[in-house]
Amino acid sequence: MHLEVFAEGNSFLHKLDPRIKILSLTVFAILCAISKGLLVPFLYLLFSLSLILIANLNLKELTNRIFSANFFILFMWLFLPFTYQSNPYIHLGFLKISLKGIKYALSITLKCNAIILATIALLATSTIFDIAHAMLHFKIPTKLVTVFFLFYRYITVMHEEYIKIKRAVLARGFNPKTNIFTYKTYAYILGALLLKSFERSEEVYKAMLCRGFKGFFPLLDHFKMEKKDIIFGIFICLIFILIFLFN
Amino acid sequence: MEDILIKLENITFSYNSFPVLKNINFEVRVGDKVGLVGPNGAGKTTLLYIITGFLRPQKGKIIILGKERKKEKDFIEVRQKIGLLFQDSDSQLFCPTVKEDIAFGPLNLGKSKEEVLKIVQNISDLFNIHHLLERPIYKLSGGEKKLVALAGIFAMNPICYLLDEPSAGLDEKTKFKLIEFLKNYVKNCVIVSHDKEFLKEIANKTYYLEKDKFYKIL
Numbered sequence: 001m002h003l004e005v006f007a008e009g010n011s012f013l014h015k016l017d018p019r020i021k022i023l024s025l026t027v028f029a030i031l032c033a034i035s036k037g038l039l040v041p042f043l044y045l046l047f048s049l050s051l052i053l054i055a056n057l058n059l060k061e062l063t064n065r066i067f068s069a070n071f072f073i074l075f076m077w078l079f080l081p082f083t084y085q086s087n088p089y090i091h092l093g094f095l096k097i098s099l100k101g102i103k104y105a106l107s108i109t110l111k112c113n114a115i116i117l118a119t120i121a122l123l124a125t126s127t128i129f130d131i132a133h134a135m136l137h138f139k140i141p142t143k144l145v146t147v148f149f150l151f152y153r154y155i156t157v158m159h160e161e162y163i164k165i166k167r168a169v170l171a172r173g174f175n176p177k178t179n180i181f182t183y184k185t186y187a188y189i190l191g192a193l194l195l196k197s198f199e200r201s202e203e204v205y206k207a208m209l210c211r212g213f214k215g216f217f218p219l220l221d222h223f224k225m226e227k228k229d230i231i232f233g234i235f236i237c238l239i240f241i242l243i244f245l246f247n
Numbered sequence: 248m249e250d251i252l253i254k255l256e257n258i259t260f261s262y263n264s265f266p267v268l269k270n271i272n273f274e275v276r277v278g279d280k281v282g283l284v285g286p287n288g289a290g291k292t293t294l295l296y297i298i299t300g301f302l303r304p305q306k307g308k309i310i311i312l313g314k315e316r317k318k319e320k321d322f323i324e325v326r327q328k329i330g331l332l333f334q335d336s337d338s339q340l341f342c343p344t345v346k347e348d349i350a351f352g353p354l355n356l357g358k359s360k361e362e363v364l365k366i367v368q369n370i371s372d373l374f375n376i377h378h379l380l381e382r383p384i385y386k387l388s389g390g391e392k393k394l395v396a397l398a399g400i401f402a403m404n405p406i407c408y409l410l411d412e413p414s415a416g417l418d419e420k421t422k423f424k425l426i427e428f429l430k431n432y433v434k435n436c437v438i439v440s441h442d443k444e445f446l447k448e449i450a451n452k453t454y455y456l457e458k459d460k461f462y463k464i465l
Contacts, residue, residue: 161338164333164335164338165338165341167296167301167333167338168333168338168339168340168341169341169351170299170301170322170326171299171301171326171330171331171333171339172326172330172351172352172355172399172400172403173323173326173327173352173355173356173403174351174355175323175355181354185351188341188342188343188347189341191343192341192342195385196337196385199385
Protein backbone atom coordinates (compact mmCIF):
# COMPACT_ATOMS: atom_id res chain seq x y z
CA MET A 1 0.00 0.00 0.00
CA HIS A 2 1.35 3.36 -0.97
CA LEU A 3 0.05 6.13 1.24
CA GLU A 4 2.31 9.01 0.37
CA VAL A 5 1.32 9.37 -3.29
CA PHE A 6 0.93 13.11 -3.01
CA ALA A 7 4.37 13.64 -1.47
CA GLU A 8 5.98 12.75 -4.78
CA GLY A 9 6.09 15.86 -6.86
CA ASN A 10 8.09 18.86 -7.70
CA SER A 11 5.71 21.80 -7.38
CA PHE A 12 6.20 25.01 -5.43
CA LEU A 13 4.17 23.58 -2.54
CA HIS A 14 6.28 20.42 -2.42
CA LYS A 15 9.44 22.43 -1.94
CA LEU A 16 8.05 24.70 0.75
CA ASP A 17 9.27 24.45 4.33
CA PRO A 18 6.89 22.08 6.19
CA ARG A 19 6.88 24.33 9.24
CA ILE A 20 5.34 27.17 7.22
CA LYS A 21 2.84 24.75 5.75
CA ILE A 22 1.73 23.47 9.15
CA LEU A 23 1.36 27.02 10.49
CA SER A 24 -0.65 28.29 7.54
CA LEU A 25 -2.87 25.21 7.55
CA THR A 26 -3.61 25.77 11.25
CA VAL A 27 -4.66 29.36 10.58
CA PHE A 28 -6.74 28.22 7.62
CA ALA A 29 -8.47 25.39 9.46
CA ILE A 30 -9.44 27.55 12.44
CA LEU A 31 -10.72 30.47 10.36
CA CYS A 32 -12.58 28.20 7.98
CA ALA A 33 -14.20 26.23 10.77
CA ILE A 34 -15.52 29.29 12.61
CA SER A 35 -16.66 31.16 9.48
CA LYS A 36 -20.39 31.70 9.03
CA GLY A 37 -22.81 31.62 6.13
CA LEU A 38 -22.24 30.12 2.72
CA LEU A 39 -20.18 32.70 0.87
CA VAL A 40 -17.05 32.66 3.04
CA PRO A 41 -16.77 28.83 3.15
CA PHE A 42 -17.29 28.85 -0.61
CA LEU A 43 -14.43 31.32 -1.09
CA TYR A 44 -12.23 29.16 1.15
CA LEU A 45 -13.11 26.16 -0.99
CA LEU A 46 -12.13 28.06 -4.13
CA PHE A 47 -8.85 28.99 -2.51
CA SER A 48 -8.12 25.36 -1.52
CA LEU A 49 -8.85 24.33 -5.09
CA SER A 50 -6.32 26.81 -6.39
CA LEU A 51 -3.76 25.40 -3.92
CA ILE A 52 -4.47 21.93 -5.31
CA LEU A 53 -3.89 23.28 -8.81
CA ILE A 54 -0.55 24.74 -7.75
CA ALA A 55 0.46 21.40 -6.18
CA ASN A 56 -0.28 19.67 -9.50
CA LEU A 57 -1.49 16.41 -7.95
CA ASN A 58 -2.66 13.15 -9.46
CA LEU A 59 -6.34 13.88 -10.11
CA LYS A 60 -7.55 10.29 -10.08
CA GLU A 61 -6.06 9.62 -6.66
CA LEU A 62 -7.36 12.94 -5.43
CA THR A 63 -10.99 12.31 -6.46
CA ASN A 64 -10.75 8.91 -4.79
CA ARG A 65 -9.83 10.47 -1.48
CA ILE A 66 -12.33 13.29 -1.70
CA PHE A 67 -15.01 10.76 -2.50
CA SER A 68 -14.30 8.56 0.52
CA ALA A 69 -14.10 11.59 2.82
CA ASN A 70 -17.45 12.88 1.57
CA PHE A 71 -19.04 9.56 2.35
CA PHE A 72 -19.06 10.61 6.01
CA ILE A 73 -20.55 13.99 5.17
CA LEU A 74 -23.38 12.17 3.44
CA PHE A 75 -24.73 11.12 6.84
CA MET A 76 -25.07 14.76 7.75
CA TRP A 77 -27.31 15.23 4.71
CA LEU A 78 -29.40 12.28 5.83
CA PHE A 79 -30.18 13.83 9.18
CA LEU A 80 -29.70 17.60 9.31
CA PRO A 81 -32.42 18.74 6.86
CA PHE A 82 -35.04 16.58 8.57
CA THR A 83 -34.24 17.22 12.18
CA TYR A 84 -33.47 20.95 12.18
CA GLN A 85 -36.26 22.66 14.11
CA SER A 86 -36.75 25.76 12.03
CA ASN A 87 -38.97 27.35 9.42
CA PRO A 88 -39.58 27.54 6.55
CA TYR A 89 -40.38 23.94 5.84
CA ILE A 90 -40.70 22.21 2.52
CA HIS A 91 -43.35 19.52 2.80
CA LEU A 92 -42.58 16.30 1.03
CA GLY A 93 -45.37 13.94 1.91
CA PHE A 94 -44.98 13.19 5.60
CA LEU A 95 -41.40 14.56 5.65
CA LYS A 96 -40.62 18.10 6.68
CA ILE A 97 -37.42 19.49 5.21
CA SER A 98 -36.09 22.58 6.89
CA LEU A 99 -34.52 25.15 4.56
CA LYS A 100 -32.19 26.30 7.32
CA GLY A 101 -31.15 22.68 7.84
CA ILE A 102 -30.19 22.41 4.20
CA LYS A 103 -28.17 25.61 4.41
CA TYR A 104 -26.46 24.32 7.52
CA ALA A 105 -25.56 20.99 5.90
CA LEU A 106 -24.31 22.80 2.80
CA SER A 107 -22.13 25.09 4.89
CA ILE A 108 -20.60 22.11 6.73
CA THR A 109 -19.97 20.32 3.42
CA LEU A 110 -18.22 23.37 1.98
CA LYS A 111 -16.07 23.85 5.07
CA CYS A 112 -15.12 20.18 5.33
CA ASN A 113 -14.11 19.95 1.70
CA ALA A 114 -12.17 23.21 1.89
CA ILE A 115 -10.19 21.95 4.88
CA ILE A 116 -9.64 18.48 3.37
CA LEU A 117 -8.37 19.96 0.12
CA ALA A 118 -6.11 22.40 1.94
CA THR A 119 -4.73 19.59 4.09
CA ILE A 120 -3.95 17.54 0.99
CA ALA A 121 -2.38 20.51 -0.80
CA LEU A 122 -0.32 21.65 2.18
CA LEU A 123 0.40 18.63 4.38
CA ALA A 124 0.21 15.66 2.03
CA THR A 125 2.79 17.30 -0.22
CA SER A 126 5.42 16.65 2.45
CA THR A 127 6.50 13.20 3.55
CA ILE A 128 5.27 12.08 6.95
CA PHE A 129 8.84 12.05 8.15
CA ASP A 130 9.17 15.75 7.32
CA ILE A 131 5.88 16.54 9.02
CA ALA A 132 6.97 14.71 12.16
CA HIS A 133 10.27 16.56 12.00
CA ALA A 134 8.47 19.89 11.69
CA MET A 135 6.27 18.97 14.66
CA LEU A 136 9.40 18.57 16.75
CA HIS A 137 10.43 22.11 15.80
CA PHE A 138 7.13 23.36 17.24
CA LYS A 139 8.13 21.83 20.59
CA ILE A 140 5.43 19.18 20.42
CA PRO A 141 6.47 16.47 22.96
CA THR A 142 8.91 13.99 21.41
CA LYS A 143 6.91 11.04 22.67
CA LEU A 144 3.77 12.24 20.96
CA VAL A 145 5.57 12.78 17.66
CA THR A 146 7.23 9.34 17.87
CA VAL A 147 3.88 7.69 18.56
CA PHE A 148 2.34 9.58 15.64
CA PHE A 149 5.14 8.56 13.31
CA LEU A 150 5.14 4.90 14.35
CA PHE A 151 1.35 4.77 14.14
CA TYR A 152 1.51 5.98 10.58
CA ARG A 153 4.39 3.68 9.70
CA TYR A 154 2.48 0.66 10.95
CA ILE A 155 -0.59 1.21 8.81
CA THR A 156 1.44 -0.15 5.92
CA VAL A 157 2.83 -3.02 8.00
CA MET A 158 -0.66 -4.04 9.10
CA HIS A 159 -1.83 -3.91 5.50
CA GLU A 160 1.05 -6.15 4.42
CA GLU A 161 0.21 -8.64 7.17
CA TYR A 162 -3.41 -8.59 6.07
CA ILE A 163 -2.47 -9.38 2.46
CA LYS A 164 -0.31 -12.28 3.64
CA ILE A 165 -3.08 -13.79 5.73
CA LYS A 166 -5.59 -13.29 2.94
CA ARG A 167 -3.33 -15.19 0.58
CA ALA A 168 -2.89 -18.00 3.12
CA VAL A 169 -6.65 -18.29 3.47
CA LEU A 170 -7.27 -18.29 -0.27
CA ALA A 171 -4.41 -20.71 -0.93
CA ARG A 172 -6.29 -23.33 1.02
CA GLY A 173 -9.39 -23.02 -1.04
CA PHE A 174 -11.45 -20.67 1.10
CA ASN A 175 -14.65 -19.60 -0.63
CA PRO A 176 -16.70 -17.18 1.49
CA LYS A 177 -20.35 -18.10 2.00
CA THR A 178 -23.07 -17.15 4.44
CA ASN A 179 -22.35 -19.63 7.20
CA ILE A 180 -20.76 -19.93 10.63
CA PHE A 181 -17.54 -21.36 9.20
CA THR A 182 -17.01 -18.24 7.07
CA TYR A 183 -17.66 -15.89 10.01
CA LYS A 184 -15.38 -17.95 12.20
CA THR A 185 -12.67 -17.72 9.57
CA TYR A 186 -13.04 -13.94 9.41
CA ALA A 187 -12.72 -13.80 13.18
CA TYR A 188 -9.56 -15.90 12.99
CA ILE A 189 -8.14 -13.59 10.34
CA LEU A 190 -8.78 -10.59 12.57
CA GLY A 191 -7.29 -12.35 15.60
CA ALA A 192 -4.23 -13.44 13.66
CA LEU A 193 -3.80 -9.92 12.31
CA LEU A 194 -3.77 -8.52 15.83
CA LEU A 195 -1.35 -11.14 17.18
CA LYS A 196 0.99 -10.96 14.21
CA SER A 197 1.13 -7.18 14.21
CA PHE A 198 1.87 -7.23 17.91
CA GLU A 199 4.59 -9.82 17.47
CA ARG A 200 6.10 -7.94 14.60
CA SER A 201 6.12 -4.65 16.45
CA GLU A 202 7.90 -6.33 19.38
CA GLU A 203 10.50 -7.63 16.99
CA VAL A 204 11.00 -4.25 15.34
CA TYR A 205 11.28 -2.66 18.77
CA LYS A 206 14.01 -5.13 19.72
CA ALA A 207 15.83 -4.36 16.49
CA MET A 208 15.55 -0.65 17.24
CA LEU A 209 16.91 -1.16 20.75
CA CYS A 210 19.85 -3.09 19.29
CA ARG A 211 20.69 -0.02 17.29
CA GLY A 212 20.60 2.26 20.30
CA PHE A 213 17.03 3.61 20.17
CA LYS A 214 16.40 5.91 23.13
CA GLY A 215 12.77 6.85 22.59
CA PHE A 216 13.10 9.29 19.71
CA PHE A 217 14.36 9.39 16.17
CA PRO A 218 17.55 11.36 15.71
CA LEU A 219 17.40 13.75 12.77
CA LEU A 220 19.74 13.57 9.82
CA ASP A 221 18.67 16.47 7.60
CA HIS A 222 17.55 19.85 8.78
CA PHE A 223 15.20 22.34 7.20
CA LYS A 224 16.38 25.63 5.83
CA MET A 225 13.91 28.48 6.01
CA GLU A 226 14.22 30.68 2.94
CA LYS A 227 12.84 34.08 2.05
CA LYS A 228 10.24 32.61 -0.27
CA ASP A 229 8.90 30.43 2.56
CA ILE A 230 8.36 33.41 4.85
CA ILE A 231 6.81 35.50 2.09
CA PHE A 232 4.46 32.65 1.16
CA GLY A 233 3.45 32.17 4.81
CA ILE A 234 2.64 35.86 5.36
CA PHE A 235 0.89 36.17 1.98
CA ILE A 236 -1.31 33.11 2.44
CA CYS A 237 -2.30 34.01 6.02
CA LEU A 238 -3.25 37.51 4.87
CA ILE A 239 -5.55 36.03 2.23
CA PHE A 240 -7.16 33.74 4.81
CA ILE A 241 -7.88 36.69 7.10
CA LEU A 242 -9.15 38.86 4.22
CA ILE A 243 -11.59 36.16 3.15
CA PHE A 244 -12.71 35.78 6.74
CA LEU A 245 -13.38 39.52 7.03
CA PHE A 246 -15.21 39.52 3.70
CA ASN A 247 -18.53 38.81 5.35
CA MET B 248 -7.14 -37.11 -17.28
CA GLU B 249 -4.79 -34.72 -18.98
CA ASP B 250 -1.11 -35.41 -18.83
CA ILE B 251 -0.21 -31.77 -18.28
CA LEU B 252 -1.13 -30.35 -14.86
CA ILE B 253 0.20 -26.83 -15.15
CA LYS B 254 1.05 -24.98 -18.31
CA LEU B 255 2.22 -21.39 -18.56
CA GLU B 256 2.45 -19.85 -22.02
CA ASN B 257 4.44 -16.68 -22.73
CA ILE B 258 3.96 -15.26 -19.26
CA THR B 259 5.17 -11.69 -18.80
CA PHE B 260 4.91 -10.04 -15.43
CA SER B 261 6.17 -6.80 -13.91
CA TYR B 262 5.64 -5.10 -10.56
CA ASN B 263 4.50 -1.61 -11.59
CA SER B 264 7.25 -0.81 -14.07
CA PHE B 265 9.80 -3.23 -12.66
CA PRO B 266 9.95 -6.25 -15.00
CA VAL B 267 10.32 -9.68 -13.38
CA LEU B 268 9.22 -12.41 -15.76
CA LYS B 269 9.54 -12.17 -19.51
CA ASN B 270 7.92 -14.61 -21.95
CA ILE B 271 8.14 -17.60 -19.63
CA ASN B 272 6.99 -21.01 -20.86
CA PHE B 273 6.69 -23.62 -18.18
CA GLU B 274 4.87 -26.88 -17.66
CA VAL B 275 4.41 -29.55 -15.05
CA ARG B 276 3.37 -33.01 -16.19
CA VAL B 277 2.10 -35.93 -14.18
CA GLY B 278 5.07 -37.43 -12.34
CA ASP B 279 7.17 -34.29 -12.54
CA LYS B 280 9.07 -33.14 -9.51
CA VAL B 281 10.38 -29.85 -10.75
CA GLY B 282 13.16 -27.97 -9.00
CA LEU B 283 13.28 -24.22 -9.54
CA VAL B 284 16.55 -22.44 -8.82
CA GLY B 285 17.86 -18.94 -9.38
CA PRO B 286 19.21 -15.90 -7.55
CA ASN B 287 17.20 -13.85 -5.05
CA GLY B 288 14.64 -11.61 -6.68
CA ALA B 289 14.60 -13.61 -9.93
CA GLY B 290 10.84 -14.13 -9.68
CA LYS B 291 10.57 -17.70 -8.37
CA THR B 292 7.94 -16.90 -5.76
CA THR B 293 6.23 -14.62 -8.30
CA LEU B 294 5.91 -17.61 -10.62
CA LEU B 295 4.21 -19.65 -7.88
CA TYR B 296 1.87 -16.73 -7.10
CA ILE B 297 0.92 -16.52 -10.76
CA ILE B 298 0.02 -20.22 -10.81
CA THR B 299 -2.21 -19.76 -7.75
CA GLY B 300 -3.73 -16.55 -9.11
CA PHE B 301 -2.49 -14.11 -6.47
CA LEU B 302 -0.75 -12.14 -9.17
CA ARG B 303 -2.08 -11.64 -12.68
CA PRO B 304 0.45 -11.54 -15.52
CA GLN B 305 0.29 -8.67 -17.99
CA LYS B 306 0.62 -11.12 -20.85
CA GLY B 307 0.30 -14.86 -21.40
CA LYS B 308 -1.95 -17.83 -20.78
CA ILE B 309 -2.33 -19.91 -17.62
CA ILE B 310 -3.72 -23.39 -18.22
CA ILE B 311 -4.21 -25.50 -15.12
CA LEU B 312 -5.79 -28.96 -15.06
CA GLY B 313 -6.83 -28.56 -18.67
CA LYS B 314 -8.65 -25.25 -18.33
CA GLU B 315 -7.53 -21.73 -19.01
CA ARG B 316 -7.62 -19.63 -15.82
CA LYS B 317 -8.28 -15.93 -16.09
CA LYS B 318 -10.51 -14.58 -13.34
CA GLU B 319 -10.48 -14.86 -9.55
CA LYS B 320 -13.34 -17.36 -9.82
CA ASP B 321 -11.30 -19.72 -12.02
CA PHE B 322 -8.58 -19.86 -9.38
CA ILE B 323 -10.81 -21.07 -6.53
CA GLU B 324 -10.67 -24.57 -8.00
CA VAL B 325 -6.93 -24.25 -8.64
CA ARG B 326 -6.26 -23.39 -5.00
CA GLN B 327 -8.29 -26.34 -3.82
CA LYS B 328 -6.34 -28.77 -5.98
CA ILE B 329 -2.86 -27.29 -5.91
CA GLY B 330 -1.24 -26.84 -2.51
CA LEU B 331 1.04 -23.87 -1.96
CA LEU B 332 3.57 -23.90 0.88
CA PHE B 333 4.56 -20.30 1.60
CA GLN B 334 8.17 -19.29 1.96
CA ASP B 335 7.46 -17.81 5.38
CA SER B 336 5.36 -20.22 7.46
CA ASP B 337 4.36 -17.29 9.63
CA SER B 338 2.32 -15.93 6.77
CA GLN B 339 0.61 -19.24 6.22
CA LEU B 340 -0.66 -20.14 9.69
CA PHE B 341 -3.45 -18.00 11.06
CA CYS B 342 -5.82 -20.16 13.11
CA PRO B 343 -5.65 -20.11 16.92
CA THR B 344 -4.48 -23.72 17.30
CA VAL B 345 -2.55 -26.21 15.20
CA LYS B 346 -5.55 -28.51 14.98
CA GLU B 347 -7.81 -25.84 13.56
CA ASP B 348 -5.18 -24.80 11.08
CA ILE B 349 -4.85 -28.31 9.72
CA ALA B 350 -8.63 -28.64 9.62
CA PHE B 351 -9.10 -25.37 7.73
CA GLY B 352 -8.25 -26.73 4.27
CA PRO B 353 -10.37 -29.92 4.40
CA LEU B 354 -13.32 -27.91 5.77
CA ASN B 355 -13.04 -25.62 2.75
CA LEU B 356 -13.20 -28.67 0.54
CA GLY B 357 -16.62 -29.34 2.04
CA LYS B 358 -15.70 -32.39 4.12
CA SER B 359 -17.84 -33.34 7.12
CA LYS B 360 -16.67 -32.83 10.68
CA GLU B 361 -16.02 -36.54 11.24
CA GLU B 362 -14.00 -36.82 8.06
CA VAL B 363 -11.96 -33.76 8.98
CA LEU B 364 -11.20 -35.07 12.47
CA LYS B 365 -10.06 -38.32 10.93
CA ILE B 366 -7.81 -36.49 8.48
CA VAL B 367 -6.30 -34.46 11.32
CA GLN B 368 -5.64 -37.69 13.25
CA ASN B 369 -4.02 -39.42 10.27
CA ILE B 370 -1.86 -36.44 9.52
CA SER B 371 -0.66 -35.97 13.04
CA ASP B 372 0.31 -39.66 13.04
CA LEU B 373 2.20 -39.24 9.80
CA PHE B 374 3.99 -36.03 10.81
CA ASN B 375 4.36 -37.09 14.43
CA ILE B 376 2.83 -33.87 15.74
CA HIS B 377 0.28 -35.21 18.24
CA HIS B 378 1.84 -33.17 21.00
CA LEU B 379 1.41 -29.95 19.01
CA LEU B 380 -2.28 -30.28 18.06
CA GLU B 381 -3.74 -28.18 20.88
CA ARG B 382 -0.90 -25.67 21.00
CA PRO B 383 -1.42 -22.08 19.84
CA ILE B 384 0.37 -21.35 16.57
CA TYR B 385 2.37 -18.40 17.82
CA LYS B 386 4.08 -20.52 20.45
CA LEU B 387 5.64 -22.94 17.96
CA SER B 388 9.31 -22.86 16.99
CA GLY B 389 10.36 -22.06 13.42
CA GLY B 390 10.83 -25.71 12.43
CA GLU B 391 7.56 -26.76 14.02
CA LYS B 392 5.75 -24.04 12.11
CA LYS B 393 7.14 -25.32 8.83
CA LEU B 394 6.00 -28.84 9.66
CA VAL B 395 2.50 -27.70 10.62
CA ALA B 396 2.27 -25.58 7.47
CA LEU B 397 3.14 -28.60 5.35
CA ALA B 398 0.67 -30.73 7.29
CA GLY B 399 -2.04 -28.14 6.60
CA ILE B 400 -1.46 -28.48 2.87
CA PHE B 401 -1.11 -32.25 2.93
CA ALA B 402 -4.51 -32.39 4.65
CA MET B 403 -6.09 -31.11 1.44
CA ASN B 404 -4.58 -33.94 -0.57
CA PRO B 405 -3.65 -31.70 -3.49
CA ILE B 406 -2.85 -33.04 -6.95
CA CYS B 407 0.29 -30.94 -7.15
CA TYR B 408 2.40 -29.19 -4.51
CA LEU B 409 4.07 -25.82 -4.90
CA LEU B 410 6.77 -25.61 -2.24
CA ASP B 411 8.58 -22.33 -1.65
CA GLU B 412 11.90 -23.10 0.06
CA PRO B 413 10.61 -26.00 2.13
CA SER B 414 14.01 -26.97 3.52
CA ALA B 415 15.12 -23.50 4.66
CA GLY B 416 15.81 -23.33 8.37
CA LEU B 417 15.32 -27.03 9.08
CA ASP B 418 17.84 -29.14 10.99
CA GLU B 419 19.38 -32.24 9.39
CA LYS B 420 16.99 -34.67 11.01
CA THR B 421 13.84 -32.78 10.09
CA LYS B 422 15.15 -32.19 6.59
CA PHE B 423 15.71 -35.92 6.20
CA LYS B 424 12.13 -36.56 7.30
CA LEU B 425 10.91 -33.99 4.79
CA ILE B 426 12.87 -35.68 1.98
CA GLU B 427 11.39 -39.06 2.89
CA PHE B 428 7.94 -37.54 2.94
CA LEU B 429 8.33 -35.87 -0.45
CA LYS B 430 9.69 -39.09 -1.96
CA ASN B 431 6.93 -41.31 -0.62
CA TYR B 432 3.78 -39.22 -0.55
CA VAL B 433 4.19 -36.49 -3.15
CA LYS B 434 3.78 -37.38 -6.80
CA ASN B 435 3.85 -33.99 -8.50
CA CYS B 436 5.48 -30.86 -7.21
CA VAL B 437 7.39 -27.66 -7.93
CA ILE B 438 10.12 -26.91 -5.41
CA VAL B 439 11.80 -23.55 -5.14
CA SER B 440 15.06 -23.98 -3.27
CA HIS B 441 18.65 -22.86 -2.90
CA ASP B 442 19.55 -26.18 -1.32
CA LYS B 443 21.29 -28.17 -4.07
CA GLU B 444 21.63 -31.41 -2.08
CA PHE B 445 17.98 -31.28 -1.20
CA LEU B 446 16.90 -30.79 -4.81
CA LYS B 447 19.21 -33.57 -6.01
CA GLU B 448 17.39 -35.98 -3.71
CA ILE B 449 13.90 -35.15 -4.92
CA ALA B 450 13.70 -33.29 -8.23
CA ASN B 451 13.65 -35.15 -11.53
CA LYS B 452 13.81 -31.91 -13.53
CA THR B 453 15.43 -28.60 -12.72
CA TYR B 454 14.82 -25.17 -14.19
CA TYR B 455 16.99 -22.11 -13.79
CA LEU B 456 15.38 -18.67 -13.59
CA GLU B 457 17.24 -15.41 -13.82
CA LYS B 458 16.54 -11.97 -15.28
CA ASP B 459 15.27 -12.56 -18.84
CA LYS B 460 16.55 -16.14 -18.72
CA PHE B 461 14.63 -19.31 -18.08
CA TYR B 462 15.92 -22.72 -19.09
CA LYS B 463 16.05 -26.34 -18.10
CA ILE B 464 19.37 -27.44 -16.61
CA LEU B 465 18.61 -31.05 -15.74
